[in-house]
Amino acid sequence: MSFEVPESVRPIRRRVLDFLETHVYPAEQTLLGGGEQGRDVLRELEEKAKSDGLWALGHPRHLGGGGLSMLDYAYVNEVIGRSEPATQVFGTTTLQTVLMLDPVATDEQRERWVLPSVAGDLRLAFAMTEPGVSSSDPTQFTTTARLENDEWVLTGRKWFISAADRSAATIVMARTEPDAPAHEAFSMILVERDTPGYDLVRDIEVMGMRGVMSGHFEIEFDNARVPAANIIGGRGDGFKLAQQRLGPGRIFHCMRWLGSAQRAFDYLCERANSRTLKGEPLARKQLVQKFVFDSYQELKASRLLVLDAAAKLDSGDQARVELSSVKVHCAQTVHNVIDRAMQVWGAEGMSNLLPLEAMYREARFGRVVDGPDEVHVQRVATRILRSYENGEGWDFGER
Incomplete structure (x- = not known):
């Protein structure tokens, strides 16, 4: 294989670089500073990226994205990576969650969560890690979800959950099958932000990073109840x-x-x-x-x-x-x-x-x-x- 940027990718790569140098670099300090001004500038740049056809380039085409292959996207994403706020400006931050959800989402989940996530209309947080538990061995996670009267009832804590404060819902990895083998004991469940029993405990500052992309939260689930249909994939599919x-x-x-x-x-x-x-x-x-x-x-x-x-x-x-x-x-x-x-x-x-x-x-x-x-x-x-x-x-x- 050739490692030169393919001719088919060069135009979009050049356009992303031009946008970055013309619009993102000059606003970088404002974006990194955060606050209302940073959020306003971010929204303006997001809309401009969308209007210029530079939004969600790596997302599947059938979901409204650019449909670039993994290799072609590498040539583009290495340009986006030159500025940390640019990942939000170009709508790249949702890609890994969308790729997880797309094959297993129900029609309702796709319409309610996946498509709006690709479009940038909402964001989904992802909650795996827990206080006091080594994330290198996630079989130790203790957050549980039990099925009761057609509802999942979640109890436990998660932390270092990026963007939980500005996400419409959080995908939570919880133990649902206590008697199953460790790697079949966990499931993924969507918990909406305004669910009673869902509490943002604190924002944990990491390496002094601030700005429009910052925010790593600790969350407590205190008998938080969500519909049984909020499970993603099947029971025990978490890993x-x-x-x-x-x-x-x-x-x-x-x-x-x-x-x-x-x-x-x-x-x-x-x-x-x-x-x-x-x-x-x-x-x-x-x-x-x-x-x-x-x-x-x-x-x-x-x-x-x-x-x-x-x-x-x-x-x-x-x-x-x-x-x-x-x-x-x-x-x-x-x-x-x-x-x-x-x-x-x-x-x-x-x-x-x-x-x-x-x-x-x-x-x-x-x-x-x-x-x-x-x-x-x-x-x-x-x-x-x-x-x-x-x-x-x-x-x-x-x-």
Whole structure:
């Protein structure tokens, strides 16, 4: 396969980049500042993106999205990822939830939740993690839902639930089958925001991140009752559905991190050429040249890993080894490249005069979100070693 941006994708990619540079970058500080002004600007940019035909480009076409394949979307999403608020501006934030819901949603769920989510008319939060429970082993989750008089009654707590305050409903992973094997004991249930017993306990500030995309909430469910029809898929399908959401979600993160790393690389190289020290540019200093070399290698490798994983997903492969590997590599790459760019910019790089400090916080968060590095390292190694144990080996030319 060729790793050049396909001719069919170049026009939409260019349009997204032009929009980003013309409209999003100038408003970035306002968007990152949040508040009513930030929300007003966000709404204006969302509407403009829709009118320009740049909304929800990766969502399925039959739901009103752009219908890009996973690989084609990677070429576009790496541009969107150059600015964290742009993920909201271009309507990308709902994609992984929509891909989970679309195959299993009832007609009523599709009309009420899925289609409006794609259109940007509402948002759905996703609640898995819990206080005091290791999310690396979700079989330990304690939030329960029992069926009573044709209603699900939910009890428990979830936390670090993004955008719960501005979501119409939350998809909750709860234990519904207490006697079933661990991976068949959980189900996904939709809980509307105004349901009695649904309480936003607090907003947990993460790495000092604020703005229109921030907000990671703790939620309590105190005998919250919802209709039995609010279950997503079947009883006990929670883990299967979670994988359908988290797998694509990981590569979507990586696509965007490529964009962040690219933007940081630009800052690094431009600073190296423009800043002088003792009469010569930083670009002539070997330590700075090593910054550029290491950043190039890591970014290039991450990009190839992302494109390879995207191509495998398009072919129908679950690409579990590739997705875990690329999630670790990209999270480390974006962190490293931004760190080097901040170093050559000195004090200015640490300030809000440049986007690097906000990008840096988001990058550090990336090594934990959707599974910490350590879990993915273990999964990749286990799968590869098992293939050798089974006599199959791992021929990179075949995989």
